[in-house]
Amino acid sequence: MSQNPRQGIGRLFRLRQEIPASIFSAAGFVVPVALLFLWWLITSLGLVKPLFLPSPGAVLEEGWRQLSEGILVSDASVSIYRILIGWLAATIVAVPVGILMGNFRIIEGALEPLISTVRYMPVVALIPLSILWAGIGDMQKVLILFLGTFFQQSLMIMDNVKNIDRNLIRAGQTLGFSNFEILYRIILPAALPGIWDTFRITIGWTWTYLVVAELVAASEGLGRRIMDAQRYLATDTILFGTLFIGLMGLLTDYLFKKSGRALFRWNNQSR
Amino acid sequence: MSTELKTKVAIDGVGKVFQVDGSPVTAIERVDLDIRENEFVSIVGTSGCGKSTLLNIVGGLDEPTSGEIRIDGARVTGPGRNRGFVFQSYSLFEWMTVKGNIRFALEKSTLGKAEKEELVRHFIQAVGLSGFENAYPQQLSGGMRQRVAIARALVYKPSILLMDEPFGALDAQTRGMMQELLLKVWEDHKVTVLFVTHDVDEAIFLADRVIVLASRPGKVKKDLTIKLPRPRSFELVTDPQFTVYKREILTDIREETLKVMALDRK
Numbered sequence: 001m002s003q004n005p006r007q008g009i010g011r012l013f014r015l016r017q018e019i020p021a022s023i024f025s026a027a028g029f030v031v032p033v034a035l036l037f038l039w040w041l042i043t044s045l046g047l048v049k050p051l052f053l054p055s056p057g058a059v060l061e062e063g064w065r066q067l068s069e070g071i072l073v074s075d076a077s078v079s080i081y082r083i084l085i086g087w088l089a090a091t092i093v094a095v096p097v098g099i100l101m102g103n104f105r106i107i108e109g110a111l112e113p114l115i116s117t118v119r120y121m122p123v124v125a126l127i128p129l130s131i132l133w134a135g136i137g138d139m140q141k142v143l144i145l146f147l148g149t150f151f152q153q154s155l156m157i158m159d160n161v162k163n164i165d166r167n168l169i170r171a172g173q174t175l176g177f178s179n180f181e182i183l184y185r186i187i188l189p190a191a192l193p194g195i196w197d198t199f200r201i202t203i204g205w206t207w208t209y210l211v212v213a214e215l216v217a218a219s220e221g222l223g224r225r226i227m228d229a230q231r232y233l234a235t236d237t238i239l240f241g242t243l244f245i246g247l248m249g250l251l252t253d254y255l256f257k258k259s260g261r262a263l264f265r266w267n268n269q270s271r
Numbered sequence: 272m273s274t275e276l277k278t279k280v281a282i283d284g285v286g287k288v289f290q291v292d293g294s295p296v297t298a299i300e301r302v303d304l305d306i307r308e309n310e311f312v313s314i315v316g317t318s319g320c321g322k323s324t325l326l327n328i329v330g331g332l333d334e335p336t337s338g339e340i341r342i343d344g345a346r347v348t349g350p351g352r353n354r355g356f357v358f359q360s361y362s363l364f365e366w367m368t369v370k371g372n373i374r375f376a377l378e379k380s381t382l383g384k385a386e387k388e389e390l391v392r393h394f395i396q397a398v399g400l401s402g403f404e405n406a407y408p409q410q411l412s413g414g415m416r417q418r419v420a421i422a423r424a425l426v427y428k429p430s431i432l433l434m435d436e437p438f439g440a441l442d443a444q445t446r447g448m449m450q451e452l453l454l455k456v457w458e459d460h461k462v463t464v465l466f467v468t469h470d471v472d473e474a475i476f477l478a479d480r481v482i483v484l485a486s487r488p489g490k491v492k493k494d495l496t497i498k499l500p501r502p503r504s505f506e507l508v509t510d511p512q513f514t515v516y517k518r519e520i521l522t523d524i525r526e527e528t529l530k531v532m533a534l535d536r537k
């Protein structure tokens with residue numbers, strides 16, 4: 001390799017410098033592929049027992065089985081439904097609460113300490129209570145997903161709202177708009193690209209709470225499938241389920257990014 | 272004060288004390304100032320001497336802790352459509368087009384639709400943005416954005432225009448062009464202007480009067496009438512009289528800066 005950092009591989013390691021787009025995307029591809037290869041190598045050389053680490057082939061086969069038996073589609077649809085309702089419920093409350101906290105000091109003072117404390121509570125510990133409150137149906141899963149999403153989300157939306165240029169509000173006041181009009185027609189649209197990004201991040205968190213939500217009193221669902229597999233030590237099912245949830249999270253992330261770009265075309269910053 | 276010329280804005284013993292973590296910070300001690308109708312007044316002073324605070328109080332965006340502001344004899348109790356505001360940060364509604372931004376300012380007006388459209392068209396033309404009606408602010412340069420802000424602040428015909436370092440973020444060339452544009456718009460539309468800047472050339476070039484604020488806490492240090500002919504063009508800055516004004520103002524500001532530095536050292 002060359003000694004000159006401006007040439008050869010050194011070119012890729014300059015602080016905050018652009019690198020060719022092709023190399024950038026290739027790097028993101030190479031790492032998972034290398035891990036996959038390592039995984040395949042370890043299992044095919046028989047270095048670990050399949051019980052501890054099933055081969056990539058076995059995991060794929062398990063995926064195919066679930067797909068052809070219709071389990072995957074029914075699990076996924078049940079789980080996606082719960083995720084959507086849980087996240088939407090959290091969002092419908094968090095948006096107004098966050099906007100009010102970000103604009104009225106009195107509401108921030110009243111709610112912020114409470115929410116900041118509650119967001120650290122372990123949601124798993126609330127499962128028994130959630131069953132008492134919401135029964136053993138879908139409502140209980142939705143409640144768990146709500147609790148896992150809402151508190152963090154409302155604090156993030158408060159920050160999104162606080163980050164807008166204060167002079168936008170002043171411009172609105174000078175133009176004779178009422179508080180409500182300023183909230184609805186100036187603050188909300190100005191903060192919306194940031195809020196959309198919060199949506200993207202928080203729905204990812206909702207996905208991570210899926211297994212917790214389906215931990216008890218569930219017969220179907222992607223999370224349930226994983227917990228069931230644990231009983232039979234079906235590690236291929238566990239791995240497939242985990243990877244599949246990861247993929248679903250990635251997909252929702254992508255959808256929010258795409259739609260954000262389409263919705264906020266006026267905004268150069270929304271990548 | 273002269274009684275023949277009508278006082279537009281009376282700043283009467285205005286002071287402002289902020290509470291910062293429970294202890295008082297005096298931003299403005301006491302400012303007395305009468306601004307006449309259609310006058311162009313520049314306000315200069317060291318950073319932190321209370322220029323923005325004073326402008327916000329005149330705009331009704333902030334309340335004074337002592338004294339009062341009267342506009343046409345009536346006490347200011349809040350923001351109102353007799354005043355337009357232009358901020359250094361442009362502060363445009365970025366999700367609206369150029370036209371949308373300016374039209375939004377007319378929403379609370381009782382004019383008919385056709386009259387509003389005509390006003391929007393007129394002001395887009397007055398600030399030289401014809402052809403950019405449907406552009407979004409982020410597609411525009413800094414100078415063009417600030418022209419949108421000026422049109423937005425004038426379209427509803429306020430009688431007072433408050434400008435807080437409006438050209439502070441622009442490069443020198445663009446700033447020069449914007450100054451000439453502003454003077455032209457001011458001459459065509461006759462408004463009273465309060466213009467905050469830290470650029471002494473800019474203050475003199477534009478104004479009928481330059482107010483130098485003393486710092487920590489702010490009060491009027493000098494009230495200098497600029498007797499330079501109008502209409503003005505950029506050659507004015509080489510005029511000997513211009514240089515005399517500039518020297519006087521720079522001396523005042525330097526004095527204030529030294530005072531602040533001495534205060535900071537303590």
Ligand SMILES: Nc1ncnc2c1ncn2[C@@H]1O[C@H](COP(=O)(O)OP(=O)(O)O)[C@@H](O)[C@H]1O
Pocket residue numbers: 289290291296297298316317318319320321322323324325
């Ligand atoms: N909202 C505020 N809360 C507390 N202190 C403030 C606030 N706004 C301004 N100040 C203080 O008042 C002084 C004057 O500020 P400002 O009017 O912004 O000065 P300038 O515009 O001349 O630079 C500064 O010391 C500043 O820290």
Ligand SMILES: [Mg+2]
Pocket residue numbers: 322323324
């Ligand atoms: Mg200022």
